Amino acid sequence: MNPTTTTIAVIGTGVIGNGWIARFLAHGFHVIACDPADGAEEKTRSTVTSLWPKLKENGMHDDASIDKLTFTTDITDAVPGAALIQENVPEREDIKRSVLAQIDAHAPAESIIASSTSGYKPTTLQTDCTRHPERVIVAHPFHPVYLLPLVELSGGEQTTSAEMERAQAIYELAGMKPLVMTGEVDGHIADRLMEALWREALHIVNDGHATTEEVDKAIVYGAGLRWALMGPFLTFHLAGGDKGMTHMLEQFGPALKAPWTKLEAPELTPELSEKVIEGTKEQSGDKSVAELEERRDEFLLKLMNLLHEGSYWPAEKVESHDK
Template sequence: MNTQTDQSVITPEHVAIVGGGVIGCGWAVRSLAAGARVTVFDTDVATAERRLKQAIDIAWPSMEKRGLAATADNTAWRVTDDLADALAGADLVQENVPERTALKQHVLAEIDALVPKDVLIGSSTSGIKPSELAEQATRAPGRIVVAHPFNPVYLLPLVEIVGNTATDEATIEQARAHYRGLGMKPLVVRAEIEGHIADRLMEALWREALHLVNDGVATTEEIDAAVVYGAGLRWSLMGTFLTFHMAGGEQGMRHMLEQFGPALKLPWTKLEAPELTDTLIERVVAGCEHQAAGRTVAQLEDRRDAFLTDLLNLVERYWPESEGLAGRI
């Protein structure tokens, strides 16, 4: 796939969400805020309705602060247990069923058989390759792409787009345009790989964090503090490579690699995850409960969303669309 820049935007009028869990509800809220109407398919209608209403109640104040489309309507949704009904008239389908390859293949093949060939089908999978996802689709498998978001979907703008072996460039551009229309930053992944880009990076940090807890080096709170007050602040603006580029002084990355490159061979990190023993599990759980300090998940979500709203506004102030990668996604 080439990396040409196409800044076209298409706001879907009707988004079909397949699977009404946390990620599905996040997609629904983002779609509503962008002015689309939403139909959610879920086998448990009552639970999905309750979950989505709760998600809207929690998220909508943040969406208002971020800016709503003129046609945004947080009541323009419904839930059904009839897949064909949910998909009828949709111009974007987002699949969010549990992360099991066989299940996703089956559901995506059903969707492929039911919607017109020009309708894009995105999968929220965090790790499965799109060619695997499309294996059972026979009608138009090339329009099945990975469209991997990040929680909370309604606030975090990154969506990783990965095409399968039958996906052409026009479909990739269609995906970019649709997800831009939902206010997202689509990042096209150049090749199929398990875990795509962002999750592979987060998994590496997660493994190392578990080792530090397991070996008694640090608590969960201390590790989180190391990220929040150190690297995390820089990553919010610069990411990993530009951060290290600046560490090289006036000569940038070249000097950084010459000076610190040899340290990469030192056995500081552990590539394999530690065994999840009962002891490690209890340390992690106890640490997280201590950090939560009696606050419910809903209270933590409110705090997180308020912070992310302010942070996104700040990031956009310092990283405008015309600069760097922001001009390409």
């Protein structure tokens, strides 16, 4: 069977897998989901049904339909007709390599095989794929996948630009904003940036300089508001005044060597764990995780609508948005 550009296979239906399924369905694709776990199909269908109103609010393809979802427990039934196979099995190298090799053995040569891994390099994931390792790539999304548009695309040593271009086109059809990486690096890009902030946050709490609530305030009421429109480079460009980044580097560049940051994560002692757990419990109050997720999604929808309506999507050249 030749793969069709309108069919996606999703292997593994946990939080990320179900997020992908919801997104692909909302953009008019046929989705074949695969997971052998007991109750997986019921959970997937329940998740997609509960997310459907949000997906409608975010804007759907005219051909979007929950009825385009089918489910199987066998990879050999899931992959033969798919243009893209999105793997989301547990983040363990042995499991991922085994599953990807099985997918490679049964998928059409034209199919793109993409892993949602947050840490492994595509060259590592290609190792056991003996038929067409060049089409095995990383496509790392961000939670909630059904709303956030970023996907980091990374190819391995055997990947060609043709595979990356085909993958980029499919993800754009799914409403994503692909970040096509140059080469590959541990942790990709966005997770490395978030990990640096997370390390600093843990040190600040561990050393008693602030509570978890105070750390969150520092982001929410300051940097976070700017980051919704501008990343760190353009933000610092504005911090340099009329001369922009030139003055920024001259004036504040030497401070990069100031001994503020902690390059290594603190030891996760019982005391630090207790501070973080109790701090976030106090912040959450009587709200459940599900209620907090609902609040987050409502906010993301409003924010993304603002960015879209005002042509504010910021990462590309500013002129492209003004047009």
